[in-house]
Amino acid sequence: MSTQITRTDFLKLGGAAAAAAAFFPGNALAELEGRSGHLFSTAKTLKLANDKVTWKPWFNTAGQDAAKAIGVGWNAVEYADTSSYQAAIRTSGRTSKVPDLYSWWSGWLMKEIVDADFAADVTSIWNKNAAHYSKGIRNSFTFNGKTYGAPLYISYWAIIYNKHVFKDAKLTPPKTWAEFTTALETLKSNGITPLGATIDGRWPGFIYFEEFVLRSNPSLYLKLMAGKAKYTDAGVVKAMNIWRDLIEKDYFTDPGAFTLGTGAANAVSYLKQGKVAMVAIGTWFEPSLVGGGMKPEVDFGTFIMPNINPAVPKVVIFESGPLVVAEHGSNRDDAVKALDYFMSRKGQATWVKATGFVSPRNDVPSTSPTDRALGATIQKGGYKQVNRYWEATPHDIVEVAVDQFDKFMLKGGDPTAYLKTIQKQADKTWATIKK
Amino acid sequence: MSRFPSAEPVRSGGGQRRLRLPTDTRSGAVSGPLAARLVAYLYLVPMVVLVGVFLLYPAADTVWTSLTDSTGLGSANFVGVDNYVNLIHDSAFKTSFLNTLYWVGGVLLLQVGLGLLMALVLSSTSLGKALKGIFYLPATISAAATGVIWFFVFTPDQGILNSSLRFVGLGGLTHSWLTADPPLNTWSMIVAFTWQGLGPTMLLFLVGLQSIPREPIEAALVDGATGFRLFWHVTLPLLRPMTAVVVGISLINSFKVFDIIWAMTQGGPYRSSETLAVTMYRESFVSFHVGYGASVAVLLTLIVLVLSIFYLRAMFRRIEKY
Numbered sequence: 119m120s121t122q123i124t125r126t127d128f129l130k131l132g133g134a135a136a137a138a139a140a141f142f143p144g145n146a147l148a149e150l151e152g153r154s155g156h157l158f159s160t161a162k163t164l165k166l167a168n169d170k171v172t173w174k175p176w177f178n179t180a181g182q183d184a185a186k187a188i189g190v191g192w193n194a195v196e197y198a199d200t201s202s203y204q205a206a207i208r209t210s211g212r213t214s215k216v217p218d219l220y221s222w223w224s225g226w227l228m229k230e231i232v233d234a235d236f237a238a239d240v241t242s243i244w245n246k247n248a249a250h251y252s253k254g255i256r257n258s259f260t261f262n263g264k265t266y267g268a269p270l271y272i273s274y275w276a277i278i279y280n281k282h283v284f285k286d287a288k289l290t291p292p293k294t295w296a297e298f299t300t301a302l303e304t305l306k307s308n309g310i311t312p313l314g315a316t317i318d319g320r321w322p323g324f325i326y327f328e329e330f331v332l333r334s335n336p337s338l339y340l341k342l343m344a345g346k347a348k349y350t351d352a353g354v355v356k357a358m359n360i361w362r363d364l365i366e367k368d369y370f371t372d373p374g375a376f377t378l379g380t381g382a383a384n385a386v387s388y389l390k391q392g393k394v395a396m397v398a399i400g401t402w403f404e405p406s407l408v409g410g411g412m413k414p415e416v417d418f419g420t421f422i423m424p425n426i427n428p429a430v431p432k433v434v435i436f437e438s439g440p441l442v443v444a445e446h447g448s449n450r451d452d453a454v455k456a457l458d459y460f461m462s463r464k465g466q467a468t469w470v471k472a473t474g475f476v477s478p479r480n481d482v483p484s485t486s487p488t489d490r491a492l493g494a495t496i497q498k499g500g501y502k503q504v505n506r507y508w509e510a511t512p513h514d515i516v517e518v519a520v521d522q523f524d525k526f527m528l529k530g531g532d533p534t535a536y537l538k539t540i541q542k543q544a545d546k547t548w549a550t551i552k553k
Numbered sequence: 554m555s556r557f558p559s560a561e562p563v564r565s566g567g568g569q570r571r572l573r574l575p576t577d578t579r580s581g582a583v584s585g586p587l588a589a590r591l592v593a594y595l596y597l598v599p600m601v602v603l604v605g606v607f608l609l610y611p612a613a614d615t616v617w618t619s620l621t622d623s624t625g626l627g628s629a630n631f632v633g634v635d636n637y638v639n640l641i642h643d644s645a646f647k648t649s650f651l652n653t654l655y656w657v658g659g660v661l662l663l664q665v666g667l668g669l670l671m672a673l674v675l676s677s678t679s680l681g682k683a684l685k686g687i688f689y690l691p692a693t694i695s696a697a698a699t700g701v702i703w704f705f706v707f708t709p710d711q712g713i714l715n716s717s718l719r720f721v722g723l724g725g726l727t728h729s730w731l732t733a734d735p736p737l738n739t740w741s742m743i744v745a746f747t748w749q750g751l752g753p754t755m756l757l758f759l760v761g762l763q764s765i766p767r768e769p770i771e772a773a774l775v776d777g778a779t780g781f782r783l784f785w786h787v788t789l790p791l792l793r794p795m796t797a798v799v800v801g802i803s804l805i806n807s808f809k810v811f812d813i814i815w816a817m818t819q820g821g822p823y824r825s826s827e828t829l830a831v832t833m834y835r836e837s838f839v840s841f842h843v844g845y846g847a848s849v850a851v852l853l854t855l856i857v858l859v860l861s862i863f864y865l866r867a868m869f870r871r872i873e874k875y
Contacts, residue, residue, distance in 0.1 A: 528822060
């Protein structure tokens, strides 16, 4: 029997090895690395699953930084489609095949994950960092007194406006409701559409609803989110009628024509060209404006919509999604360590540097001058932070509500019928939850 | 001598043995010696496994899921026919069902009807060969890509449709095609779907027209039948086998349509352009009412199955007459 390896044998072996490697899923080598801990490097590499495909390089930068700092890092596992991502986490959550870390949504969407025991309790990390994270943010990740997940990102919702359009119309960011409505009328008479409104993607229907309710009566908003108030209550109807009034005065774009992200997105070009003066949106929209050639604080700025009722407290809407440690993940303890670092000042500084986002930590400044200005406004003005509608109330209600708000934006008219339909769903949903 | 040989080794030129399999082509049953039959069944096993694992088992699981309140998370509780009862009272489902009927009607009218018309026109011109290729091109694009293209076409402000109408002075005819009152948004999407699906139906009809024997046509021409009479009384009946195929495929496709709707409107605005397939997806994977979504899936399957059975039986009965 020959002990020499012939060329054919070598090729066969090589081919077999290549074929075997090709069958391995993308991160198997990282998994091997992670499991053994010391196979290819000295740091442990966890899996961080998410549905934010464009964030992959940022995740990996932060993961490598964490590996250098504490010996535990991560690699991003991307899902291109939100629905299949949610399905993947839901089906694997109870097993050890679940990714070690994964992104999710806060509030009621997170409650499902917590109730199903998919998320690890990280209250201790939050206690450690309590001085640097606002209570409002912590509340959106807290259930039954325990806090789960770290804020992966935070966006504040404000009015982004074109500074040149304002300057030409001799306007400054309004501080009262009267100034705001004056600005709307001035812009309209100058031939500019004052406010951008959209139903592109279905979900934006709630944007102006939450603004007008919060500016009228924030405690009513919070009660409504918790099912302790009804959509048909007088306060909510009043807010909707204010919205209706502004629609009838033609202050909004055609919501079917003004698009944000799906298909032909024209929001950026309309804002840049000054066809539309303002849009209520999250600060995550800023990179799109920068990409479209607008400079922060030079071409665009932000202000928070002034209260309709000057007697109520000032609030700012935030949107935050958690990075969750999988309770049943095979590297749970290491994942908690990784989360601890992510929430620390160093971890957040790296993250903010890579993404350009706002950090939820009050001692980590943003790289964007607009976000720094907004952050200063929020701190100095004593704004209370409130979770956005999408996460603040059960999703079954949200789905029906955005459809009704979309219909209201397109067809207008008496808001009572729309609110009745939403309340019908709310009654059904709260009944099953309170059971 | 039997027309259907049993399995016998046959020596071909290379001296290798080839096994001719025993089949009775009329009934599809396998007959012959046991060893040969086993070999024949072995050839079937991979497909049976694939169909069983990826079609039959999930289908059975879906039927079971439709009888539960599953949300994809945690345990599912048996609720009997509650999901089906709720479906009937759901106004969104009623809209969805109506839209599906619009799609069926629209596809049959536009895709099949126009496809036949174009096949007739192309078969009588010399340009037919070149135009065939051009008309077929849209079918090579994915339905999702078609949806995105037509989304741009229908965009109210900058879309090519409204811009063209304004350009020729017909600005009064502009609409918000995809967000206007239903069912305009559904019909707009049917137009996009037709643009893509016209090629294949036209091609199939062309093949059908070319395979019609010349003798009945010539005999009819001699008898003085021309134009529409010739088409209705001679050509169309002879085309029936192909018509059966085209209508059958179009019927099933119109019930199934999902990707083009999802790409253009996601079934909106306010669920006004959903069809049964879109409702099924939305309930199952957006709202995670998995049990409810499964009941829509079962209902949709039953509708298509029953329709297909009745339709095919009727068509084949008529075909056999010829």
